Amino acid sequence: MALQARPHLIDRLPKPRGRLTADAPLGQQTWFATGGPAEVLFRPADVEDLAAFLGALPADMPVTVLGVGSNVIVRDGGIRGVVIRLLRGFTGISVEGYEVVAGAGAPDLNVALTAREHSLAGLEFLSGIPGTVGGAFPTNAGAYGGELAEVLISAQAVDRAGRIFTVTPKELGLSYRHSDAPADWIFTSARLRAAPGDQLAITRRINEIDGARADSQPRSRTGGSTFANPPGHKAWELIDAAGCRGLKVGGAQVSEKHTNFLINTGAATASDIEKLGEEVRRRVFDKSGVRLEWEIRRLGEFQ
Structure with missing residues (x-):
């Protein structure tokens, strides 16, 4: 008599509009290029899809958020439960007056370059942070004389129960490499403050930061x-x-x-x-x- 295959976790999860993948390799998706797989990888279609999925997920199910894989070690045994990556649907960047609105999956560098294209200053430091906008929140990421807390107007987040919040920097309790935000919050977008600037000067500053990184940091x-x-x-x-x-x-x-x-x-x-x-x-x-x-x-x- 043939043994029945053991059910996989993916079979017990709610069915979202986004993509679910079982035993998804993660190692090559990290900057260290090493580590084990995700038991299940979820790439939500948009904020509403993420919120609905989390709301229907069993409360004891482990959930981990992974950005572009910088500033992270994925251990060799992999990650149990559901790993969420905010990719397509979360990478948009728009400019509204002197404010830049960026999805959590948008690389920090792209935010700085978009601001430059609109002659907006004050976000150049983001070009020196190797990650995404969403990854900046847990540690109030900063570099080259700037940090998230100084430019953040508000942020959108989804909690483990699937509720959507809009919060201010004061409510997040941002300080040096620290945030008071609940550990189970998944940040989905940020509204950032910029100021009118000279495009050439902004370009020079971004180039200076890139040069400083090349001179002092391994590639x-x-x-x-x-x-x-x-x-x-x-x-x-x-x-x-x-x-x-x-x-x-x-x-x-x-x-x-x-x-x-x-x-x-x-x-x-x-x-x-x-x-x-x-x-x-x-x-x-x-x-x-x-x-x-x-x-x-x-x-x-x-x-």
């Missing part, structure tokens, strides 16, 4: 800045002082170019990268007494 398989700067310190200086420049674990290495970046030299597992980060934290604490906090999110199960 290999990396997840971006690994640890938040502790109060009164720069993470890279603490890492360098602890003798971690070039340190390796398996196929993972601390960048020789910028020590607050970990890189996949070609065959690193997610475990290699995370173990390397923990070793860096240990050495920095032993040397300086400062405990570095991860800025990169670590998601999923160990293999």
Whole structure:
């Protein structure tokens, strides 16, 4: 007698208008290019589709949001439950007067370039953040003299029960690399404040940021800045002082170019990268007494 196949999680989920995929590979969709699969990957068609799906989802079902895969380690065992990616339907960018409205799936760079096309200044710093608009909220992402909290007018989010909210920066409690927003909120769009500017000057600033990144940051398989700067310190200086420049674990290495970046030299597992980060934290604490906090999110199960 043939054994009956075990039902897959995807068979128990509500049927959305968007796309559901079982056992979807995630590793190559991350900037580190390593890691396990999503048990189920959901790409909603729009905000209403996302809200309806979440509202019909069992309350105990794990839900994880994944952007363009920067600033994240997907562990080798993959991610249980439903992984949501906001792609088509969430990447639009529009300009309304001196305000820019961007979907959560829009790359930060594209927002900065759209503002430039309309001679709007104040969003150039976004060109230096390797991620999407939606990914900026949990850590109040910032770089090169700017941060989300300074330009955010309002944001739209969907909670785990499928309710849609519009909130202000004050309600989100944004501070350095921190947000008080509920952990289960999925941000779907943002309204950003800009100001009239000279297009040539805006272009120069974006080029300066790109040049600074090229000069100081590795362009290999990396997840971006690994640890938040502790109060009164720069993470890279603490890492360098602890003798971690070039340190390796398996196929993972601390960048020789910028020590607050970990890189996949070609065959690193997610475990290699995370173990390397923990070793860096240990050495920095032993040397300086400062405990570095991860800025990169670590998601999923160990293999």
